[in-house]
Amino acid sequence: MIQTGGFAYKPMEHENERASNSYLMSLIAIMVGLPLPIINLIATLGFYLGNRKSSYFVRWHCTQALLSQLAVLMINSMGFAWTMSIIFGDKTLSNHYIAYMLSIIIFNLTEFIVTMITSVKVRKGIHVQWWFFGPLTNLICRK
Amino acid sequence: MVVFRTAYQLNLQKVKMKKALFHLIVLLALFFTTWFLLSRISFTTHFNLKEFSREQENKIGELIWDFFRQTEKEIKNDSIRVMLDDLMTRIGTANDIDSDSIKLHILSSSEVNAFALPGNRVVIFQGLIRDCENPEELAGVICHELAHLEMDHIMQRLMREIGLGIILSAGGGNAGTEIIRQAAKLATSTAFDRAQESEADSIAVIYLNKALIDPVPFSDFMKRQSENDHEYSKSLEWISTHPDSKIRAERIRKMQSKNKNEYKALMSLEQWNRFRELSLQSN
Numbered sequence: 001m002i003q004t005g006g007f008a009y010k011p012m013e014h015e016n017e018r019a020s021n022s023y024l025m026s027l028i029a030i031m032v033g034l035p036l037p038i039i040n041l042i043a044t045l046g047f048y049l050g051n052r053k054s055s056y057f058v059r060w061h062c063t064q065a066l067l068s069q070l071a072v073l074m075i076n077s078m079g080f081a082w083t084m085s086i087i088f089g090d091k092t093l094s095n096h097y098i099a100y101m102l103s104i105i106i107f108n109l110t111e112f113i114v115t116m117i118t119s120v121k122v123r124k125g126i127h128v129q130w131w132f133f134g135p136l137t138n139l140i141c142r143k
Numbered sequence: 144m145v146v147f148r149t150a151y152q153l154n155l156q157k158v159k160m161k162k163a164l165f166h167l168i169v170l171l172a173l174f175f176t177t178w179f180l181l182s183r184i185s186f187t188t189h190f191n192l193k194e195f196s197r198e199q200e201n202k203i204g205e206l207i208w209d210f211f212r213q214t215e216k217e218i219k220n221d222s223i224r225v226m227l228d229d230l231m232t233r234i235g236t237a238n239d240i241d242s243d244s245i246k247l248h249i250l251s252s253s254e255v256n257a258f259a260l261p262g263n264r265v266v267i268f269q270g271l272i273r274d275c276e277n278p279e280e281l282a283g284v285i286c287h288e289l290a291h292l293e294m295d296h297i298m299q300r301l302m303r304e305i306g307l308g309i310i311l312s313a314g315g316g317n318a319g320t321e322i323i324r325q326a327a328k329l330a331t332s333t334a335f336d337r338a339q340e341s342e343a344d345s346i347a348v349i350y351l352n353k354a355l356i357d358p359v360p361f362s363d364f365m366k367r368q369s370e371n372d373h374e375y376s377k378s379l380e381w382i383s384t385h386p387d388s389k390i391r392a393e394r395i396r397k398m399q400s401k402n403k404n405e406y407k408a409l410m411s412l413e414q415w416n417r418f419r420e421l422s423l424q425s426n
Contacts, residue, residue, distance in 0.1 A: 095187055099184070100178055131170065135159055135162045135166055
């Protein structure tokens with residue numbers, strides 16, 4: 001799920017802190033009682049925009065955090081829309097719905113744990129690449 | 144040298160892209176496999192979710208029915224009951240519907256109306272029986288309401304119009320009374336959407352055919368009611384809340400033209416007249 005390895009250069013202490021904070025943003029949003037995925041995305045996006053002119057290491061991790069939040073937002077929004085259509089619309093409670101909700105809980109929990117691990121590692125200056133989001137960030141983020 | 148470097152960079156970009164794409168496919172496969180495997184578990188049966196919702200539906204249906212019982216008089220006559228039970232048994236047996244679970248009520252009202260309520264209840268107004276010329280017409284209306292029950296249109300409609308309040312109302316209280324009043328109004332005076340009406344018509348024709356009851360009188364009834372200008376025309380609720388009755392009547396006839404069943408009469412003319420007489424006398 002995550003790969004650690006060397007970065008193009010050895011980041012400075014203040015870069016580690018900023019990069020680590022980009023992951024903490026989404027966790028903090030949940031901790032302060034805002035579980036709606038859009039809030040996490042807004043928090044991460046705000047942090048990403050605030051660090052556009054930072055060093056490559058900081059920008060790289062801000063981008064990875066933002067992309068992961070986008071993916072979570074998509075699957076969570078689908079779950080949210082499905083739930084609303086059951087409560088207010090004509091959809092009924094089904095095995096497919098319960099299975100989908102359990103799947104998104106599993107993926108959200110995994111993402112939460114991976115985010116925490118990444119935040120700690122990045123704080124120590126270790127470059128962490130996530131499965132899919134790492135290679136995608138490599139394609140998007142320019143030096 | 145410059146050309147070589149550009150080609151190398153492009154190649155590197157391609158490799159990165161392929162890697163990202165491969166990871167995306169694996170992640171999506173992982174997500175959908177998790178979803179698929181979890182959906183194999185029968186949660187609804189395991190946790191009795193359907194039973195719970197059925198229990199709620201019965202409670203809501205009972206509350207709405209209590210509301211009607213307080214405002215209108217229910218006609219209870221053993222002869223009428225036997226005739227209606229015979230009709231329900233014939234429809235139920237032919238269509239794998241547990242006719243004993245359907246509670247059929249007749250209310251003393253001149254309104255030409257019939258409606259279904261949650262908890263397998265079908266309510267017919269006296270006025271509708273008066274306007275039916277033969278038992279097949281009445282059977283058509285009953286089958287239409289049974290189709291609404293079978294497809295769960297009523298709960299869907301109540302949930303859409305009233306929302307979660309309808310479920311909470313089952314818990315009782317003053318707020319619950321107001322919600323039940325709204326639900327009762329909705330059950331009698333608001334039409335289902337066109338798609339649900341068409342679906343209920345189609346299923347009603349299937350039910351009638353399986354029970355070897357001619358669906359053409361059902362079509363005739365709707366057509367006649369839409370053209371009717373007798374003294375009760377202002378209270379033709381059942382028709383006015385069901386849009387495009389003429390079109391629907393034609394649609395039923397069209398559907399029916401494909402069926403070549405040999406239909407069996409529901410009851411003799413004498414029995415039908417007796418049934419109507421008893422229903423109207425009990426006013």
